Amino acid sequence: MIKRNLYTLFFASISSICLANSTPQKPNIVLIFSDDAGYGDFGFHGSTSVKTPNLDELASGGVKFTQGYVSDSTCGPSRAGLMTGKYQQRFGYEEINVPGYMSENSALLGDEMGLPLDQKTMAEYLKEQGYTTGVFGKWHLGNADRYHPLNRGFDEFFGFRGGDRSYFPYTPEQIKNGNAQFPDKRLERGMGVYEEHEGYLTDVLGLEAADFIDRHQKSPFFVFLSFTAVHTPMQATPEDLAQFPELSGTRQELAAMTLSMDRASGYVLDKLDELGLADNTIVVFTNDNGGPSDRNASNNAPLAGTKSNFLEGGIRVPFLMRWPDQLKANQEYDYPVSTLDLLPTFYAAASNTVQKKDKLDDIDGVNLLPHVKGMVSERPHQKMYWKKETRAVVRDGDWKLIRFPDRTAELYNLAKDIGEQNDLASVYPERVASMYKDLFKWELTLERPLWLLKRKYENYDISRMDKYRLPAVQP
């Protein structure tokens, strides 16, 4: 990232002369987002079986958040929170939106389930700041045209509207025989132009994002690189599989898919270096929700739980931020942060209000920059919340209260018990009582859900949680 070509250096010098003592150049922003990855399946989190050399280098070049959270343990709601900086339940995006999985009693169904149009997205905020915006990969915020990325603040889109798809191109015959859900699985360039890729999807997404950077290197840009890796279907290339001869089965697929995702991230990081843009580019890597270990053999070590439940394994995710011009390398930041914070953080960077502690109006996330720059010593969030119908969590400091439909609430001190094994609810009944009140007070600020999963999935989620109730260990 310290490589700069002469042209860029020259241009930067001219700029700083022309703009002396005026507004500094807006940083570029690259948000790399993996899908269903396990907390423990990264080199920078100690994995030895899964290899992520590019992301490990990214981690060492900036800030590693040890307590990074998403606002839900499933894809759609988590992305809705990410894109708006708000608890998504505030606008009814409480449950995951997957055609075929929903109760017929939902207000919205099928392609109509999407990020409500009165919600302003991260891309819209950044466009207002003069950014060119592009999203590459999975959208999952609504299949109908009105929810399309190009209608939600993005200038460019190469990806698909739904929640998952094949890593390899669909054949003309598969497309012809596809069921009703098929259109949201097809790759689309811009809006309405469907074209299957060549090769392996993860690589293609990284190359497309790098190409976007190449084309927009002169303007501040925002790239949302939204991988499907390592969501099912478990499909890797023979070359990547061959890198893990010691593994087998789904775990081998997972490791190979993660390697490809790391490599594709590298295409983008290399492009930033090549163009001399790395120092003034914010690169964030994070992941939409905890690994569904039973589906993709992901490992959430040292956490208990998985995707679709509110144990740490469902909501705590890898979370890295690099911005060489502003943030020191090799940092760890240990207070809890959230993907809700990315919108206000990016906005602060884009609008040159990096040092401001203020929240954006009506946004739940906070600008993390004063915190990671050491200008502010308190926690970004004293309290954080999660909810899906009866299941809900409030975290207050290091205390976490979990409300369940089928058992009494549990209380954990995460500072001493990251694996959530020592339920202290009966030891601290007054703390439980006051945290219950906090949770309910927050719930009252939410809308009712716009769509509803079939009831049976509540059982699915609870059963999966119980199956992974012990902390995962690195394999």
Add this chain to the structure above:
Amino acid sequence: MIKRNLYTLFFASISSICLANSTPQKPNIVLIFSDDAGYGDFGFHGSTSVKTPNLDELASGGVKFTQGYVSDSTCGPSRAGLMTGKYQQRFGYEEINVPGYMSENSALLGDEMGLPLDQKTMAEYLKEQGYTTGVFGKWHLGNADRYHPLNRGFDEFFGFRGGDRSYFPYTPEQIKNGNAQFPDKRLERGMGVYEEHEGYLTDVLGLEAADFIDRHQKSPFFVFLSFTAVHTPMQATPEDLAQFPELSGTRQELAAMTLSMDRASGYVLDKLDELGLADNTIVVFTNDNGGPSDRNASNNAPLAGTKSNFLEGGIRVPFLMRWPDQLKANQEYDYPVSTLDLLPTFYAAASNTVQKKDKLDDIDGVNLLPHVKGMVSERPHQKMYWKKETRAVVRDGDWKLIRFPDRTAELYNLAKDIGEQNDLASVYPERVASMYKDLFKWELTLERPLWLLKRKYENYDISRMDKYRLPAVQP
């Protein structure tokens, strides 16, 4: 009721000769339903300030259920359970349906909220058995024509489609200036013929029901006399108010309205006597949910809680059944029963399967007759359930577990603690754990809700519960 005119006696004798050893004559069925009445506001429950002489006589002529329950603590869902014999959450009727109170995120809104058409009603079951069916008063199971009583098994309707209305006739000017909700508050005869009554509504409903009995005395009939008394608006006649000079304000209105409801019930009971039909008529009196003491000054003594919460005061209701030909007078039945039981009970009586313990297919209620006739000694229900989103209850025997959104679950032994003052959750953690599992298992059998209240009403309900958390005492 023991009065019989000679004609009837003669006819009965002829019948029993003609039908010797064959099917007995089907009993008539009269279901009298009050609205928002307090558990303690009946003479037969010990009230001295509120007077119910006709209902007291009804009570002494048959069975008084000391633990009669409704399936919800609000009007609409309770009536949906009553009319179908099923936990109404099984078909999405989980929350009360009141236009203007709903979240815009509901699948159904306004006049579209109603008892789903694939649900078979009590009236439809009885029509199949040859009954002439009539409903008089409040419907509240959907305003749209397709939900209309005449489309749900009733031959006659004189009442209104909504949840409440004035006790006095609307003036032509009021009707002309009425808002959009007004049509479901107007009195309707049959379907689409709107005509305001003369006089005081409660009396009119009683007289209409008596007239129906007069007209259909020869056929088995089913009367659902669905009073609005003692729901708001608090409106009584000067004559009834004058009966309670020792009371004042809303409490005086309540006593006067209750007296009118008792008098109007008397019109029906007298008609049965007059026609010599009382001995083979099942008369049930019950009430849709606990009294909202803050609204109508009702008193739920000796219970804690009110309408819209799941303390006993919200769900335990007055519950009387008289059938002189089959049930001994002056009985008390102390095991819990439910309004869900009325459909299978009536069906068993109508189909001459009084002694059968079997449940109707897919119905949650049970035939109470073998229980009250002493043929079966066990409880009609070992377990009973209530739910509105996170708030939920399971009762198992005399143990009651209440799940809350804002506090830890509470456990009561109702046999020893009818006022729910002694929370035993911390004393019996294993019982709490197993009851929680039972509750969740039941929840998994339910559909998701077809409509959703605005979130703020959850707080309203909780606050009202806390305000009435001590057991009411007779004033």
